[in-house]
Amino acid sequence: MSEAKPLPPILLVTGAGRGIGAATAVLAARQGWDVAINYRRDTAAAQAVADRVRAQGRRALVVQAEVDDEAQVLAMFAAIDRGLGRLSGLVNNAGVVDVAARVDEGSVARWQRMFAINVIGSMLCAREALRRMSRRHGGAGGAIVNVSSAASRLGSAGQYVDYAASKGAIDSFTIGLAREVAAEGVRVNAVRPGIVETEIHASGGEPDRAGRLGPQVPMQRAGRVDEIADAICWLLGSGASYTTGALLDVSGGR
Numbered sequence: 001m002s003e004a005k006p007l008p009p010i011l012l013v014t015g016a017g018r019g020i021g022a023a024t025a026v027l028a029a030r031q032g033w034d035v036a037i038n039y040r041r042d043t044a045a046a047q048a049v050a051d052r053v054r055a056q057g058r059r060a061l062v063v064q065a066e067v068d069d070e071a072q073v074l075a076m077f078a079a080i081d082r083g084l085g086r087l088s089g090l091v092n093n094a095g096v097v098d099v100a101a102r103v104d105e106g107s108v109a110r111w112q113r114m115f116a117i118n119v120i121g122s123m124l125c126a127r128e129a130l131r132r133m134s135r136r137h138g139g140a141g142g143a144i145v146n147v148s149s150a151a152s153r154l155g156s157a158g159q160y161v162d163y164a165a166s167k168g169a170i171d172s173f174t175i176g177l178a179r180e181v182a183a184e185g186v187r188v189n190a191v192r193p194g195i196v197e198t199e200i201h202a203s204g205g206e207p208d209r210a211g212r213l214g215p216q217v218p219m220q221r222a223g224r225v226d227e228i229a230d231a232i233c234w235l236l237g238s239g240a241s242y243t244t245g246a247l248l249d250v251s252g253g254r
Helices: 019-030 043-055 070-083 108-133 161-184 209-216 225-236
Strands: 010-013 034-039 060-064 089-092 142-147 186-193 247-250
Touching (some): 010 019, 010 070, 019 034, 019 043, 019 225, 034 043, 034 070, 070 108, 089 225, 108 161, 108 186, 142 161, 142 225, 161 186, 161 247, 225 247
Parallel strands (some): 034 060, 089 142, 142 186
């Protein structure tokens, strides 16, 4: 009698309807993961990513949730438990930027939204993932990759210091959480993209930002979403089995 094949690992990618998240979901599927695709509003875009995942022969589950809403996050993880099984990977990719503004032009509402989504949302999803992955909770281990930004070390003066500060918080969260759960079978790392050709620039009021600033990068171009996805999926995989607490810059030398 032949041995049963091991079940494929299950990955949640937040903010997976576009950009880096979508590229990561598809690449992870190509590498053997079943994928839960979280999105906020655009159902059609998330379903299109799910179709690309299924085209790789993998299962896909589309789950809508605002990552800064605890009730919605709990419902999302429960849907993944029912629809796919026990999670073994998380990519905290969901995040927002805002229009360029100095700190002395900022508002509490803007700062609260930025930190609620970029920081609290990532912590909420990590908490629920750990409750499924950590050996402390009966899990088999796993990997978390947080999507930070080169802005965390550059500061983004005159543009969005608040966004940079939120990503600085993600860096600290990554390092601390990695050390907290290292003995429980869970690795935690972060990727810090630089200027990348994604739709997020349009939401910040500068749809041409990547093309405009790309030539100023030492490599003289903006990055592509597949280049960021490659780094994320490496950190998720067995090739990074001795890597935790790392902040990996994928920024063209910037």
